[in-house]
Amino acid sequence: MNDIWTYLSQNRSTVLDALQQHVLLAVLPLLIGVVVALPVGYLGVRFGWLYHPILNVSGLIYSIPSLAVFVALPYVLGTQILSPVNIVVALALYTVALMARTVADGLRSVDPTLTEAATAMGYRRTRRLVEVELPLAAPVILAGVRVAAVSNISLVSVGALLGVGGLGALFTRGFQLFYTAPIIVGIVLSIALAAVADLLIVLFQRAVTPWTRAVKGA
Amino acid sequence: MDETPYLLDGANWAWSSPGTIPHLLLAHLGYTGLSVLVGFLIAFPVGLLIGHTGKGSFLAINAGNAGRSLPTLGLLSLLVVYLSSQGFLPVLIALVVLVIPPILTSTYAGLRSVDPDAVDAARGMGMSSAQVLFRVELPMALPVVFGGVRAAVLQVVATATVAAYVGLSGLGRLLVDGLALNDYGRMVAGAVVVAVLAVVLDLLLGLVQRYSVSPGITGRGLARARGPRSVAESGAKPERELVS
Secondary structure, three states: OHHHHHHHHHOHHHHHHHHHHHHHHHHHHHHHHHHHHHHHHHHHHHOHHHHHHHHHHHHHHHHOOHHHHHHHHHHHHOOOOOOHHHHHHHHHHHHHHHHHHHHHHHHHOOOHHHHHHHHHOOOOHHHHHHHHHHHHHHHHHHHHHHHHHHHHHHHHHHHHHHOOOOOHHHHHHHHHHOOHHHHHHHHHHHHHHHHHHHHHHHHHHHHHOHHHHHHHHO | OOOOOHHHOHHHHOOOOOOOHHHHHHHHHHHHHHHHHHHHHHHHHHHHHHHHHOOOHHHHHHHHHHHHHOOHHHHHHHHHHHHOOOOHHHHHHHHHHHHHHHHHHHHHHHHHOOOHHHHHHHHHOOOOHHHHHHHHHHHHHHHHHHHHHHHHHHHHHHHOOHHHHOOOOOOHHHHHHHHHOOOHHHHHHHHHHHHHHHHHHHHHHHHHHHHHOOHHHHOOOOHHHHOOOOHHHHOOOOOOOOOO
């Protein structure tokens, strides 16, 4: 335990930098991925024949190991192998693969009588989507966002194998120095970060879907 | 890249010399198989117990989330330094820790998703608790359990590359050595072989799943007679774990 406090007090700025970079490398692809996945998932619902192709392609992207994607992307994008851009693009890709399916399933889970009621009230397609279907699909969609956020946070550290920063750099440093303190600090911060992200999304969900609690309370 | 691409150079495929792609592939599959086996032997019985009795569901539900957030690379580094061992043991432990959550969670979720009426009917027919579990609940839960095993295998195939990081063999060698030697062609070769291996394994497991689950549950062959596809089939791949 003493080791850890000594390490922390001597390397505070290193650890904080790693944490900050980790957050950036996990959150940026999450936001990009969700923004891209929303229209893709919607297309899968709007045009039914697209649903299964979208499912299959996301399954395929999913089964490609992240380290392989990190290594292959510089070849495709023309970036440097050590560039954080590879990590961001790779994780955004995974997020889209996960979320496209979730968005489609979420929109499909909306009770058709409710969308019909909205139509009968004169809602046009876009307004119905934004004001009725998306909010009702929010619990399913946000459940997917939680999975994507936690996975992203854990995956960023794999980038350390290629020398890209984040908390994973603490693992490689501890391994090279044969010293447990930075490794434990890295693991604890990584798990804590995932827990905080998960909590924030849950709170967001409660804020945007007040009716789910009203039903439970009744 | 001016020279022959690493993947197309026959010398890198020769079985006679050690350290070539076939040797690395075999080692990689060995690590994967052993880890999944050990993890399955631990997680499956526990999942059956929790799913059948309903006791300890908290553990099963949270194992999935906890497992997702634990960074394998960190765990492996910690084990190597803590055990002062560069051998296979730390790698095995780290990979088994990765296998347990998806299998535990899916076994539990599979058993819980079984129609309670079917379980009641089986009890009413006089089946013992064990008979209910193995003849009714498990066959009906099989698609979901399989989903968890597939997710676990995919994750381990992807993550077994870290074995090279602590000096062992496996396809990660191409990535680690390629990075050390500044040989990008070798790294791409490693990435391609790992990716192809993962996709092929997933397809193979999909086939095994297709033919091991009872047609009465998948609705295969009955689909047209009954109209819409059964829930069991569409739910066969629940939420896939993200490969690391």
